[in-house]
Amino acid sequence: MVSAEKVDSYSKYVDYDNGLIDRKIMSDPEIYKQEMERIFARAWLFLCHESQIPNAGDFFQTYMGEDRVIVSRARDMSINVLLNTCPHRGNMVCRQDSGNTSSFMCAYHGWTFDSSGSLIGLPGSKGLFHGTLDREKWGLRRAAQVESYNGFIFATLDPKAPTFHDYLGPAGRFSMDAFTDYGELEVIPGVIKHRVPCNWKMAMENTTDYYHVSVAHVAALNLMGVFELLEEDMERPGVVILGDYGHVADATTHDGPVRHVNIFPNALGFVETYQSFIVRHPRGPMETEMWYFSLVDKNATPEHRESIRLRAARNLGPAGLIEQEDAENWELSSKASQSTAMRRSALNYQMGLGHGTVRDDGVTPYARIDDEPIANDHYMRWGYRSWAEWMDADDWPMLEQIRTNPGEA
Structure with a gap:
């Protein structure tokens, strides 16, 4: 197979220190081809x-x-x-x-x-x-x-990849352990699937985006009667968890509970609110297929099992109150990266820039930023910095050499 031509460095698209991201990475076909080879063909x-x-x-x-x-x-x-x-x-x-x-x-x-x-x-x-x-x-x-891992099956196509235990790292293991601590879990039969005309990264970063909730979901939150609560929640201090290879998570305190987990690259976006997890399959530079799975303790009552199923169906997927609003925003944001004029302006990821100190002191088994407002761009900046390192690495040995340790972010 002939590989797509590699640019000199993908790091030029990610200005981590200034919180700026080049829009080109959200729609460029050649970059997408490289993502399939340099990320999805190598990652777990x-x-x-x-x-x-x-x-x-x-x-x-x-x-x-x-x-x-x-x-x-x-x-x-x-x-x-x-x-x-x-x-x-x-x-x-x-x-x-x-x-x-x-x-x-x-x-x-x-x-x-x-x-x-x-x-x-x-x-x-x-x-x-x-x-x-x-x-x-x-x-x-x-x-x-x-x-x-805890019943979740992962695989990699690359024989040189590290073990999955090492791939998760301390932050990934802590986050998955915390999220899956709901008893003996099983998946409720049926997977909600739908496609959105957006770049997979635009959907991926939404997992830990608290900033949009009180704006994009105002109608849904009003229907649920929780709008004021979640608006205040946006500025509440929390814990930003940074993991190896681009994994991120957020928690309310040092010892949990973990609310959202993003296992790089295609998210496996755990959503504690709905007891569900998401896989976002890339289908081209401007299309992503969302798969939603719902989890339940195998010993749960039929009533509890049905309540979880209905909660997911009513909020997630193409007919869900929450997902309809998200999908439209992802589509329009991705399309804004296609034109020549719009590409001249970088995307702003500066929320929290210069605030919050990364701690990796052995008190907790992962690198973290404490007491930042739960709505911030630390998650996204770390994810895109890791993305650039994946893209710049010719193989796993090179990725191990150039990647940034979460404690040094």
Whole structure:
């Protein structure tokens, strides 16, 4: 595959010290191509929850960047992440979103693979291929590394990537542990999916954006009767958590609760308010597909389970009170990065700039900024600084060399 041409340095698009971001990164097709290679083809990405594939033969189809993958539970109960493309002519071998099966068959020429990706069926094996095809070499391609953390399944396509434990780092582990401390969790069946004509980064940063809530969601908040409460909440002091490789989270105090978590790159944006998490799949420089999953304690009553499902349906997704308002703003903000004239003006990320000191003193297991108003741009500046480092790195060893330690932000 021919890679997109690399610019001299992507750091020129992110002025971290002055809180300025070049609008070009929100819509440029060449930058997007590099993001697919330099971020999504190397990072650890969330795929699904173990409760969605509890039995042997269960599978769930999702994406790693723009690559379709199948997460399957093999006979031995191991978890496999398989690229959904037949090695013969490239056709999909699975067209269902989820289900249970003993094998995957390409509908073009009939090549068949078991739940671990091994080639087990080959029409014309003896008469056409003369018994010479090495089946061990022609199975479905697997992700380089797969790990489950608190039931959440992640994978990376890059064999040089660090372990997922190291990828999360102290801040990521603390944040995920805090968010998933709701008992023995399982996903409520069904995933809310919809597409928004916006750049994936514009949606990603919204997870920790408290500044927009009392403006963008004024109608929804008034309907809920909580507008005044959330308007005051915007200026309440909180804790900004900065993690390795661009992860961020926010908390009310040093020991929690964690309210929102952003696992870089495509968010896995945990939203404590709705007991849900979000995956934002890039679909081009100007389109993003949102997937919303709702979590519940497996021992929850039917009434509680239904209340969580309804809360998500009423607020998230294309018909949700909250998401409709967000999606329109993401679309218009992304479109404002396409014209020549608009690109001459940088985006302002200066809220809180010069205020708040990053602490990494061993008191808590992560770098943090204390007692800043919960609405600030510290999260976004850190995310885009990390984005530029990912984009400037030719491989994992180089990323490890150039990336900024969260305690030095």
